[in-house]
Amino acid sequence: MTAPFASWVSRLLLTRFRSYSEAGLEVEARPVVLAGPNGAGKTNILEALSLLSPGRGLRSATYREMEREGDAPGWAVAARLMGRAGPTDIGTGTTVEARDRRQLRIDGTPATNADLLAVVNVLWLTPAMDRLFVEGASARRKFFDRMVLALYPDHAGHVARYEAAMRERARLLAEARADPAWLSALERKMAEHGVAVAAARRDALGALQRLIDTNWEGPFPKAVLALEGEVEARLAEAKALDVEDWLVETLGHRRGQDQAAGRAGVGIHRTDLVVTHATKAMPAGRCSTGEQKALLIGLVLAQTRLVAELTGRWPLLLLDEVAAHLDAGRRGGLFDILMNMGVQAWMTGTDADVFVGLKGRAQLWTIEAGKPIRLEF
Numbered sequence: 001m002t003a004p005f006a007s008w009v010s011r012l013l014l015t016r017f018r019s020y021s022e023a024g025l026e027v028e029a030r031p032v033v034l035a036g037p038n039g040a041g042k043t044n045i046l047e048a049l050s051l052l053s054p055g056r057g058l059r060s061a062t063y064r065e066m067e068r069e070g071d072a073p074g075w076a077v078a079a080r081l082m083g084r085a086g087p088t089d090i091g092t093g094t095t096v097e098a099r100d101r102r103q104l105r106i107d108g109t110p111a112t113n114a115d116l117l118a119v120v121n122v123l124w125l126t127p128a129m130d131r132l133f134v135e136g137a138s139a140r141r142k143f144f145d146r147m148v149l150a151l152y153p154d155h156a157g158h159v160a161r162y163e164a165a166m167r168e169r170a171r172l173l174a175e176a177r178a179d180p181a182w183l184s185a186l187e188r189k190m191a192e193h194g195v196a197v198a199a200a201r202r203d204a205l206g207a208l209q210r211l212i213d214t215n216w217e218g219p220f221p222k223a224v225l226a227l228e229g230e231v232e233a234r235l236a237e238a239k240a241l242d243v244e245d246w247l248v249e250t251l252g253h254r255r256g257q258d259q260a261a262g263r264a265g266v267g268i269h270r271t272d273l274v275v276t277h278a279t280k281a282m283p284a285g286r287c288s289t290g291e292q293k294a295l296l297i298g299l300v301l302a303q304t305r306l307v308a309e310l311t312g313r314w315p316l317l318l319l320d321e322v323a324a325h326l327d328a329g330r331r332g333g334l335f336d337i338l339m340n341m342g343v344q345a346w347m348t349g350t351d352a353d354v355f356v357g358l359k360g361r362a363q364l365w366t367i368e369a370g371k372p373i374r375l376e377f
Contacts, residue, residue, distance in 0.1 A: 002312065004308035005314070006029055006313075006314055006342055007120060007121075007314050007316070008029040008081070008082050008316070008344035009080065009344065010028070010082050010087070012045070012048065012078070013077070013078040013079070014044075014076070014077055015077075016076070017044065017066060017068060017077060018048075019041040019068065019370060020041065021071060023372055024372070025372050030363055031338055031358060032363050032365065033347050033349070033352070034046075034349075035349055035350070035351065035364060035365070036350065036367050038350060040366075040367040041367045042320075042367060043126075043320050045346070045372070046058060047059055047066075049316060049346060051077050051092055051102070052090055052120055053116065053117070053121065054116060054149065054156055055146075058124045058126050063100055064099055064100065066094075067099070073095075073099050076091065077093060078092075079091075083120075083313060088107060088119050089108070090116070090120070091106075092104045104116060113156070118153075120315070120316065121315035123304055123307065123315050123317050123318070124300075124317070124320070125296065125300045125322060126321075127320060127321045127324065129296060130289070130292065130293060133275060133283075133284035133295070134285050137270070137272035140275075144204075144273045150307050151203075151204050151207070158196045159197055162194050162268065165186045165187075165190045166190055166269065169186040169187065169251075170262065170264070173255060173259040174259065183252075187247075187251040187252060191248045195231065195243050198232045198235055198243075201232060202227065202235055205225050205227055207310070208302060209224070211305060212302050216302075219333035220294045220301065221278065221294055222279065223275050223278060223299055224276040225274070226276075227274070229270060229272065230270075231247060231268050232268075251267075277291060290326070293324070294326070301337060314342060314344070316344055316345075317346070320347075322347050331354060331357060335357045335361075336357075339358075352364060352375075358377075
């Protein structure tokens with residue numbers, strides 16, 4: 001099997017994006033450390049990089065929220081991506097005329113999300129995810145669906161169409177006289193896209209668990225993963241078309257209950273990702289804060305390896321405040337893993353000293369007066 005090739009950003013340019021009027025970084029393939037006080041704009045750079053993937057980035061912000069306050073409307077992010085075939089220029093942003101819809105260009109040509117995923121994958125871990133295992137199922141579904149999207153480019157489209165049909169069905173049920181034929185059509189659409197989503201989730205989880213089971217080492221705890229969802233469970237025992245028919249029939253029978261509840265009581269929107277600390281046989285939500293962080297980092301590292309294995313290229317890895325809750329041993333272990341992978345990881349932290357284990361192996365930047373400054377490291 002051919003080893004995955006390095007895929008990395010060599011240049012990043014920001015225009016009227018968040019705290020930056022104009023800013024640029026020229027970097028190498030090695031990991032990048034952004035150090036400095038809170039509020040300097042470190043995470044804004046990671047957010048810009050996260051927009052090299054479909055969606056609204058690592059903060060899930062609106063596009064208007066990404067505009068620089070007090071400046072002209074619209075913003076732009078441009079990056080030069082280096083890969084096996086040479087440089088690829090990616091540009092994205094909004095305009096005065098279309099502030100709520102971002103445009104995408106690859107090498108100067110209008111492009112789609114599928115085109116983007118064909119040249120780069122971006123994975124991230126942020127402090128907002130630290131409570132993933134103690135919050136509701138919705139956050140875990142979103143986290144896992146982002147992981148699935150890195151492997152199946154059409155996954156986000158199926159999720160979006162399922163949710164649109166579900167919202168429309170709920171609206172019709174709330175009306176006094178809903179059209180049964182229209183409801184049936186929406187329920188069929190929910191079933192088609194819902195089963196596609198569930199199948200992709202099952203395949204992705206199976207591949208990830210196999211990688212974890214056969215290739216686990218280092219300082220981070222091994223995780224056991226499971227999906228708790230009726231649609232996913234039925235797919236383990238029946239053909240996809242049969243599960244679609246079951247979901248259509250079930251949604252039809254539940255119209256009265258769902259009308260009273262104001263939401264659908266069955267479907268892929270109720271699925272939960274269950275994570276267990278393998279050594280302790282303990283649900284992640286009952287582990288200490290430090291162990292939860294370590295489990296989460298381990299999952300993201302496993303996903304990084306899986307993406308590289310299945311696509312043939314390393315993804316970009318964005319790790320915001322990654323050193324928080326990690327002891328010195330695990331920090332050092334994380335840095336060694338990143339260097340051995342050969343992935344370009346972008347990391348932030350308020351204290352450059354916690355990255356001393358990367359001295360001579362990474363690039364150190366700080367933010368001064370809204371400008372990224374390269375430092376000796």
